[in-house]
Amino acid sequence: MVISVVLAAFVLVLPVELPDKTLFASLVLATRFPPLPVFVGVGTAFGLQVAIAVTAGSLLSLLPQALVSGVVAVLFLVGAVILWRSATSGPEDADDAGEGKEGRSFLRVAAISFGVLFAAEWGDLSQLATAGLAARYDEPLSVFGGAWAALLVVSGLAVFLGKNLADRLPIALIRRVAAVLFVVFAAVAVVETIRALT
Incomplete structure (x- = not known):
């Protein structure tokens, strides 16, 4: 594992998930059921989802470098736009929590x-x-570790700290910070695309 890649994945995924439906669905589940089995179920779901995303990104990395970095740049720019536009809306609902x-x-x-x-x-x-991170770096285990750790932190906060956390999160600020992080990663990918083409 490469610590810098683990940290990059953690730092990018954590602010994206804080204002997300993940936090609120976990919170709703924890208000209806005991926290430990909720955390185990949520953590297992995240592990499988991250493995699927890392596999998709790793397959993407088999393509030519310029194409991969261009696709990564587009993925991060789309994410940045979605996050920025949703900054002023409320938290995503968790009505599907049963x-x-x-x-x-x-x-x-x-x-x-x-x-x-x-x-x-x-x-x-x-x-x-x-x-995008799995396609950018040739370190699928490091990306998996960082992304899964970030998702576990978010779900752990929701499950074990509950309603107090949801009421105090500055959702607009978190979404804007995450959008800026996405733009930074997109810019790096654009630079890599230009270098690969020259």
Whole structure:
């Protein structure tokens, strides 16, 4: 593992996920079920989602360098625009987190949590970022470790700190900081594209 790549993935994914439906879906699940099985289910879903994104990004890296860095730049620019435009909107809702407290066994709650988060994360900005980082760096395990750690931190905050955290998050600021990070990564990818073409 390369620590700088792990940190890059962590620093990029964490602010993207803080104001995301992930935090609020985990929060809703934790208010309805015991926190530990929710965290296990959510963490497992994130692990699988990150593995899929890293695999997609690694496959992308098999293409010519100029094409890869151009695609990475576009992925990050799209993410930056989405984040910036959503900065003034409220938190994404977590209405799909399921109703009621039925089925309180550890495995059932973990399975419900896994299903909710696995479905909610498809095409998410963190997946785009993870795929882009996996394509940019030739370090899939490092990207996986950093991205998964960031997602576990976000879900852990939601599950174990709960409502107090959701009420105090400056969502607009977090989304704007994440958008700026995406622009920086896009700019680096553009520079790499130009170098690969010359």
